[in-house]
Amino acid sequence: MKGATTVLRDQYAVGESAPWPHLSDLENKLRVKLRAHGRQLGDRRDPHRDTQELDRLAQACAYEHWHRMLFARFLAENDLLLDPDHGVAMTLEEIRELAQESTRLAGTRCRTRQRMLLAVFRLKIRFCLLFCA
Numbered sequence: 001m002k003g004a005t006t007v008l009r010d011q012y013a014v015g016e017s018a019p020w021p022h023l024s025d026l027e028n029k030l031r032v033k034l035r036a037h038g039r040q041l042g043d044r045r046d047p048h049r050d051t052q053e054l055d056r057l058a059q060a061c062a063y064e065h066w067h068r069m070l071f072a073r074f075l076a077e078n079d080l081l082l083d084p085d086h087g088v089a090m091t092l093e094e095i096r097e098l099a100q101e102s103t104r105l106a107g108t109r110c111r112t113r114q115r116m117l118l119a120v121f122r123l124k125i126r127f128c129l130l131f132c133a
Contacts, residue, residue: 005058014038014057017050 008014012023012031019028038057039045045052075081079089090098 003062005054008034008054008058008061015052015054 009016012027012034013020014031014034019031023031034057035045035052037060038052038054041056041060043053043056072081073092076090076092076095079091081090081095082088083090
């Protein structure tokens with residue numbers, strides 16, 4: 001849960017009163033949606049400073065990530081986790097090898113895992129994809 005809070009705080013400034021100046025329009029829209037989702041979950045906003053708590057939003061992200069990884073494990077152990085390019089089942093060892101071979105391309109490991117699970121999980125909270133370690 002610490003990782004989710006760090007990304008929310010440092011990368012997207014979800015708890016801050018204003019977005020970071022380097023955020024793109026798309027990232028800023030995501031930030032606004034994340035703030036609204038956090039308030040729906042019960043994170044309180046300080047009306048004087050316009051800051052917001054991140055506890056419940058971070059917990060929801062950690063929970064969703066945990067389920068994504070648990071389900072990926074289930075798929076892999078039942079030969080249901082498919083290679084996104086070839087449509088064949090892959091073992092966890094093959095996925096590790098693929099990730100190691102692909103480290104020369106920045107972010108390939110995370111993108112590969114994301115594509116394997118695209119049909120299974122919604123991507124509403126996109127920053128959860130950053131935790132593909």
